[in-house]
Amino acid sequence: RVTLARGVLVIALVSLAPFLGNSSSGNSLWLYVSLCLIALILDGADGKVARATDTETNFGARFDMELDALFILVLCLAVLALERAGFWVLALGLMRYGFLMAGKAWPFINGTLPDSFRRKTVCVWQLVTLMVALLPVTPDALAFWSLILALALLSHSFATDIRWLYRIFAKQRVRHDPN
Numbered sequence: 001r002v003t004l005a006r007g008v009l010v011i012a013l014v015s016l017a018p019f020l021g022n023s024s025s026g027n028s029l030w031l032y033v034s035l036c037l038i039a040l041i042l043d044g045a046d047g048k049v050a051r052a053t054d055t056e057t058n059f060g061a062r063f064d065m066e067l068d069a070l071f072i073l074v075l076c077l078a079v080l081a082l083e084r085a086g087f088w089v090l091a092l093g094l095m096r097y098g099f100l101m102a103g104k105a106w107p108f109i110n111g112t113l114p115d116s117f118r119r120k121t122v123c124v125w126q127l128v129t130l131m132v133a134l135l136p137v138t139p140d141a142l143a144f145w146s147l148i149l150a151l152a153l154l155s156h157s158f159a160t161d162i163r164w165l166y167r168i169f170a171k172q173r174v175r176h177d178p179n
Helices: 002-022 026-052 058-081 087-105 117-134 140-176
Strands: none
Touching: 002 026, 002 058, 026 058, 026 117, 058 087, 058 117, 087 140, 117 140
16 A cells, blocks of 8 residues: 555656646745655655565565656656756666566566665665755756766666676576587
């Protein structure tokens, strides 16, 4: 239920993101970022609630992960609408979807990844960096360079996961190769 409530909030944020560029008052940006902060807090709470109430499911974990990806894409669209970064900022929000598409071409990418503190940290870094970039008080240079750093960290994280998945795939092929 916590994840579902966050989903409703993220959908509301999706509908508002394209209009942020037309906003003449900083108050609407503060409200938008405040709603984003609530969504981020709910993201931190949903797993704890599921574990505490013994209601964890694979579906819930997957729903949470895909909602995180959508939330990041929404924040990228908001940053783009405010012209705080160029179209390149969409790479932060589209990388997850590119990873899924790559799994169609290279099946080893569809392997199961173990839990990763690195992956979770990079995800939170992205969310916070994008939210800070939306704040009216954030200098343009700080927004730009922190988003560049977020993109570099995310690219490294995905490359690390792809390399790990390929190594596991290669080891399994060697074990099953009759030659």
